[in-house]
Structure formats: C-alpha cells, structure tokens
Amino acid sequence: MAETVNAGQVRVGDRVARLEISGAWLVDPVAGREGPGEIVVRDGVLEAVTWLEGADAEGVGPGGVVVAAGFLDLHVHLREPGNEDAETVASGLAAAAHGGFTTVCAMANTTPAADEPGVFARVRAAAAASGSPVELLLHGAVTVGRGGERLAALGELADAGAVGFSDDGSPVQSAVILRNALLYAGMLGIPLFEHAEDPVLTAGAEANEGYVATVLGLKGWPVAGEVAAVERAIAVLVAVLPDAPRARLHLTHLSTAGALDAVRRAKAAGLPVTCDVTPHHLGLTDEWVAGARRWAWEALDGDGAARDPWADGALVAHPYATACKVNPPLRAAEDAAAVLAALVDGTADAVATDHAPHTQVDKEAEFGLAANGISGVETALGVLLAAVGARRLTLARAIEALTVGPARVLGARAGGRGGARGLTEGAPADLVVLDVGAAWTVSPEALASRGRNTPLLGRDLPGRVLVTVAGGRLAYRDPEA
C-alpha cells in the first residue's frame, strides 16, 4: 500500500518542504514509463524518483495511488477580466489544481478580448495576486475584439508570451482572415487554435442535430458544421504552407467522427495539424439533454449504434438541463465513440477541458437562451478514469493526453512544468498524486470553480486528487487526505 508523508502544515502556495510517497504507481509520460515506485520531494525539488522491482513492487498497481506529472490544459476560460461572477483567475487556477492541472492555457474571449498585451498584463497580475503556483499560459485573440475582421496585435502578443492564437467561442469566419492569420502566426512560429464551426450551418443551434434534438424539438447543430469548418481550415493551411512552412493549425474541441477523420488524413499526409478533444465529448452524449445519465460507451448497442433512451428506460433526469448545453454540443454516442477512438489511436493529441464556467443566472434559463459551456477542469480526470475503468482507454494514454500530448502541441512555449518535463529528478516538483480507487461526489461544495454548470453534479467520479504540486509549491491538497 502507498504511504504518504508530508509536512502537514503546508498551505497552498507554500513551497513543499517534504513529501514522500512510497508504494505508488508512477506514470512518467515523457520517459514513457509507468510502474511501481516512490518519490521524494524536498524543499520543492523532486529529489528522488525510484522505480521499484521485485518484492518491493508487489501489490502495487495502477488502480490505487498514482503519481503522475502535472497536467496541462490547452483550453480553459477564466472569465477575467469581464465576467468575474462566473470565474476569476484565482478561482479558475484553484479549480485547475483540484483537477490535477499545473499549467493551464486561458482563452482570449474575455471582456475586453485579449487582442493586445495590456489584457495579458491584467490577467497575469490577477494570477500573481492569487498566490496560486499553477502556471498560467495565455492565448491571444486572432482578430481585434474577436470580431473576425482585422488581425489582432499578433506580433505584440507573441512578444508578450502568447502560446497560441484563437478567437475561440467563435470560429474565424472569413477564410481570407484565416489564411492571413495562419501566415502571420506561421511567421511567428505559434499555432492557430481554431474553433471549427460553420456559423451559417449552426445559426440558432441548440443541440446536436439528430434523433434527440428532433424528438425534443431543438434546433440542430449538424455534424457537417464542424466537418466543413475543419476541412476548410486544413485546405487553407495547405495553401499557406509554401509561404509559411512553420504554420501550424490546432483544431480544438473536435466532437465528430468526420472531423477527426479529416485530421487523421491530414496527419497521414504529413501536414502540421494537431487537435484536442474534451472529456465531455467522449464521455457524455446528446441523450443527456433528454435526461439520460449513462456514459457514452454505455449508450451504444452491440452493433456500435446509439441506443434509444426513450425505448430502454434510460431517462432518469429532467430533459432540457442547461448544464448539458455546450458548443460544440454533446454528440450522438457514435460520435462520442469516435472521439474516444481518436484519443486512443493518437489522432487526438491532447485532452483539453474547454472549462467554461457560467453564473447560475446565465444557465437558469430556457434551454435555447442559456449560455453554452460546461465547467470541466475539475471533472476531466474523473471522466477519463471512468473510461479507463470501462477498459476503453489506458491510464498511460489518459495521462499522456493530459501532459506530454498538449505540451507537444505548444512546442517551445509549453512552459517548464511536469507536462513538458515529466518526473525529472532535480527539477522543481510538478506532479499530481491521485487515488484512482477512491471516488468523490461532484457537488457545488466540492468544486473550487465558481462555475457549477456541470451535468455531472451529484455523480460519483473515480480518481480523487490527493495532492497537486506545481513548480515545487503546493497547489491543492485533499482536505480529507
């Protein structure tokens, strides 16, 4: 059994004076190694990583205490500045630490948008004031005010440390602007993070177009709206590569089999395309909007087709729960299975949460009028571990997609934390300690985020985060551990 020793008096933000964990299952995604072992952290430094063998390793498996490199989230919304009722930098970083993340990349759709370095300075000041040791990386907007018309101050944002450019929340609607942004970002060597959506096909959309939306009378968000946008973006990338060989396209929160197939083909052709998928698109389905609450892999029949929640008694909650409203929408079970398959086969480089906290006011509304988004940075690990528990995903691949996968997407700007570095002796400790075998109940009290907008509320999730150490300092500790 794992044993944990720590100094006990450490508070969030303090250097971790002493932390020793023995008899744990270590996962070092950078070294590509996992197995029984022990770690010693002293004065914030990961002093020793010892891999155990033989009798010492007996009884230690991946179903108990796991020590992994700290996670990296490519896609979170921290809402500051502009909507601090929904989330602040401080609450968002606390939520990230609770989720096991030691690095997060904040999207640019704040108010005002992060279209010039002044907004970066404000966000960084808020992070410094929070005292959180979680590393905050920043995306800059592609266009001024995310309006889609004129390029934002891309060069200045790059100089100020932008790790990506994105108008996320919206796609870059004009193909001409998309082309010019890929050229300019390519010149700077920074990836463009595209939210792939054809806004004409999705005008007024409320839920995934398909059986559930048809029955519920909700306006459909068609799969074609994502596939068409992904194929267009890849075509534009191909066109700019001769002029901008360093151009890179990252497609965020892909949710459809067709879009992931397009990425698979692009990668096979050697194009500089990467993508991420969210936990909710692989674990949840559109039948949750109707009131089902089973995992995506439980919603498929033996032929791999989506089951009918009206026909098999799966409807256990009220329909139209706005916690299930998200963009792109929760998809049919076949698409969710394709998202998970893309994660397993590496087509998806990373899991990103698209953590999108909202106030109760913005969610306690008619379904069609409610805000889009799921607060997800604290539940991501649990959803992935549910898939691991169902033998749909390996623990090693899940950890890889939370660490080295997203770090590779960011390249040189990935920061120096666990996700990029792994469990490296002699470096500042950047790791998460979790108990895969322990469950926790998702409740408003259990969440550090101000956004309680998750359809997982009330559900038990596997994988309790016991300790998160970020850059040698304590980021989170389970109050009961």
Added chain:
Amino acid sequence: MSGTVGPSGPVAGVAWSQKHLLDVDVLSAADIGLVMKTTDAMKEILARPITKVPVLRGRNVTIIFYEASTRTRVSFEVAAKNLSADVVNIAASASSVTKGESLVDTIRTIEALGAHMIVMRHGTSGAPYLAAEVFSGSVLNGGDGWHAHPSQALLDLYTMRAHLGDLRGRKVVILGDVLHSRVARSNLWTLTAMGADLWICGPAPILRGFDAWAARWANGRGPAGHGGFTVTSDMDAALNGAEVVMALRLQRERMDAGLLPSLREYAARFGLTRERLAAARPDALVMHPGPMNEGVEIAPDVAVFDRSVITEQVTNGVAVRMALLYLLSGVHAGGFPEGAIGG
C-alpha cells in the same frame, strides 16, 4: 357528496399520476384513456344549460402566453372558468417580461400571487420544464417551441376517436411542416401509443430528421407501447386509403429561410385539395390545428366541407382542457371516487 358538482362517468381502477403535463411522451395508453373518459364527462357538462361546475372553486389558474395565440389561450380560459377556477391571464408582452425579467423570476412571482396551476405557452422548446422546476403547483404545457402541445394532441385524438372509435390500424396522415410543429410531435406520440397507422408527409426540407426517427422506431424498437410510423414526400401514397388527414400550417418564414421555393409551389404539390383527397377513404376526416392558411396547405372548400371536423376540434378542445385541469388539480387524487360525482 352527490349532485351536480362534478363530471360524471367514474373511471374505476385508473389513477392519474402526473403532477404536471409537460409532454405526452410520459403518458401511457391508460393515462390517455383516462383523459378521454374524463373528457366524455366534461362534454356532458358542456351539454348542460349551465356549463359551470364548482370543482376548481378557489383555485387560481394563471395562463401565461409568451407567444401570440387566440384559440388555445381562450380555450384554456373557458375551460378553467367552466370549472369555476379564478383565472389570471398574462400576455407576456404586457408583463415585466419585456423589462428583462427571467422566466424563473416570473414563475416565482406568479406563485407568490397565489397561482395553483400555470398554463404556459412559450416559444422555446423545453421552457415548461424550467417552470415546473421552480413552481410548486402544476404546470400545463400550452405549447413549447417545436417540442410539444399536449392538449392539442389529446383533443385531436378525442376528435378522431369520436368518429372512428378504436384507432388501432387506422391510417392517419399528418401533412406539412412537421419539422417546426409541436402539434405533429405530440400527435406522433399519442397516435403511436393508440396503435394508429401513422404517416407523416411533406417536402423533404421540413421533414428533416423524421426519417431517422422513424427508422429508430421501426420493427418494434421504439419505446414500449408505441408503434412505428411512415415518413414520405409522396403525397398520393400517404393519402391512399387514409381515414384521417391533418394538415399543418405552413408559415411564410419557411420560404424566407430558404427551406421551400414558394407558397404557390407548396400549394400545388402539398396543398390538401378535393382532388388529392379523393385518394383517401370517402369518409376520411379532415383536421387542422389552426390557424389555417386557406389556399396554401388546405383548399378553402376542403376546410369547410362536410368531412371537416376543424370546428369540432375547437369545441372538443375546451372539454379536453377541462379534463386536464381537473386531473392535474388533484381534487380527486387517485381518480374518481365512486359516487362522489355524478350527473
């Protein structure tokens, strides 16, 4: 208790279990049968010289419509008044809704003002579920977005049964803009629950998604107690041998949205005319939930000819809504106690 205090026609052994009526998908065939039998009793009251009974005396029924409507709103109001309820009418445009008050705040306010039941019409699918979460009394969905219009489907069913009796195997055609129609969706649930041979017909862009739905329910794979249905754009095949033809309103916006070429073309290809209707059984019923676009989805001479039951639908609407208000009020929880009511 005896005398003319309530509807007659006790229904033994069937209890009403729903607190709200938000959709018809939760109603079993037995539930629907109870609504039909209660409606019979209400029809009887409507045939009396004085159509008012005191069963909901002292109960506040608040009717809030976020969408313009005449017949449904008035029908609910007449129904509630026939049952002696206190009726409060809120037209959303005249209330604080236009000042930005949220639906949740509005419902809480209505509750604080003493409402026991709310009848709500809303342009957003699912809105009544939000109201039901907040309101401690019963919510009756008077139509929400494209989703459901339970009282309409039940009055349609009542009207069909009045003429045809048992609907098992009887061919019923719903014709027109199904995609945007809460009437079509609710009728789909009730008619498949009754075992009707349901056909849905219209031009492909406004049937979008329904072929997939029909495929899901084919070969007995639908929800328990529900049969399948047929979707087609072939109007002659749909009308062939039909016993009921229900035309749906086609809104001009569908042309503006580029879904269909023109009203003229729609009328020519999918308008219900005497000539097209010749393919149906000679005694086929013609129905329409209203308001009609005569000359578009239904020819003027079809709307008024002797097999048209469109005005009968309106009359039955009052009786069905009386039945629903009565059942939801719980004044006779567990059904009709023997002897407590009577003509």
